[in-house]
Amino acid sequence: MPEPLEQDALARALALGVLRDAAIGDRLVVRARHGDGARDALGTLASRSATTVTIDTRRGPDEVPLADVVAAKPVPPPPAPRRPRP
Incomplete structure (x- = not known):
């Protein structure tokens, strides 16, 4: 069984791969040290640079330094709004 530090390094490498391969506009959740x-930043990938990703969240853009990323994964679209009850 891998050591905790090895698991953290593997999770981080996978997360950075997800962010590298994601297209602008893809919906993601990114967890970063703070x-x-x-x-967590949940929303659509707005931009990517060599050192950051920007996620458009409900509260506005959230710039996340890649050095702080611990995990990332694609997520499905948000559920449709519920119809009001009669």
């Missing part, structure tokens, strides 16, 4: 914890 202070003593982590934060």
Whole structure:
């Protein structure tokens, strides 16, 4: 069984691969280190540079440094809004 540090390195490598291969407009969730914890950015990939990705979230654009990325994966589109009850 891999050591925890090896697992973290593997998860990070997979996450960076997801971000590298994603097309602008793909819906993703990206988890990144933030202070003593982590934060998630859920939305569409708006831009990518050599050092950051920008995710358009409900709250606006969220620029995530690639050095802080711990995990990333594609996610399905959001559910359709519910119809109001009669």
